[in-house]
Amino acid sequence: MKSGFGNTKGGSPTLNSRAKPLKRPTQARAIFTVEAIYEAFVRIWQRDGWSRLTTREVALETGVAIGTLYDYFPSKEALLSGYIRHRLDVLLAQMDQDVIQPTELDWQTRIKRLVCLTCNPDDARQPLFNHAVSLIEHQIAESRHHSRVYEELSQKWRQALAACSDLPTQPSASTIEAWVIMAWGGRRYCITAQPTAEQTAAWLSEMQTMICSRLSSISQDEARADEH
Template sequence: MPATPLTPPVARPLKRPVQARARFTVQTIYDGLVRIWLRDGPDAVTMKAIAAETGFAVGTLYDYFPNRAALLSGYVRHCIDDLIRRLEADAAAEPDLPWAPRIVRLVRMTCGQDGAAPCFDHDMLMVEHAIAEEKHHRRAYEELSAAWLRILEATPGRPAGIDDAAIRAAFLTVLGTRRYVLLVEPTTAEVGDWAGRLERMCLGALAG
């Protein structure tokens, strides 16, 4: 029997942006959230503060997010969507990249070490623990691992004997250790060493 949730379900964003103007509005809201988060701390992130930061009316924020928790939930989902988009865009930009360099790219980007990832730090991980349900973690795993599988299916030079289970295991290793790195907050030098060693581990497991 599943455990009873300790808190009521968190409100979700009212809608996902589809039109260009809506996407711009939501991205601007997220950008304002991050600026306040980094400058003033997590507790300073309020709907009123983001409205002042972005120049939007408070009512505009409520068109997309019913409350602060829904806004944070939307931002967490945005980080996942952004990673999938960047992984697939990188693969599309260089479809003939050989197997080993592609593994390195996947690991580096999934680790958040490519210099293009949205802000997601220790405090955001703690917020995610409070707002995400088991089904959301499962969906993130399925969508991200599926992106790895799609990209590597189209990558030339796959070694014999490397099956989908091996790729999923490597992906889980990368994602799991990234989350633990966020939890324990090692130094910048330690993070760089971890990322490099993880790339070599995955190359050893998937490229022979």
């Protein structure tokens, strides 16, 4: 019986090639088409569930030829993989737009926005970052994919902290990386544990308070060291 994975290398399974998108759109028309495919994909999944979702149905609902869809996505696993990458790109762009680029924000507001974007498992802008996806994640993600996401998030967090020009003292790179693990790892566990909305809100608030308090503490420690 085939497991959906290809040959193993060094003890680590590799995905079947059909679980990977064939290409990413670059021209405006192709980008529009693929985004329409993603929208239909989300609607069908939410309506019918993963087991009943087919690439043919996605093509029909999108209004594109099945061959056009197969130019990008040879299977529904490849479609899911492409969609997750697309939403991660959107998340990183939101961090740029809402956290890094604004010039009028004080550092506390900037950090709270950063934490919320990273942590919130109920963000309506990420409709399939949910428990259903976590159950089949092994079909679309390899270790290197997780490593890439971690590096990209760490880079955005470093940029966000660097944008805090009113923050007296910058945290170390290792501290920022630890926060990323804590924030993104917590979000992923929330998706698994499925806490109530109230519990999730309390966790988000605590994460914001904890990191802001830690940043204030770092600055105060640095100020006391300068005094001596």
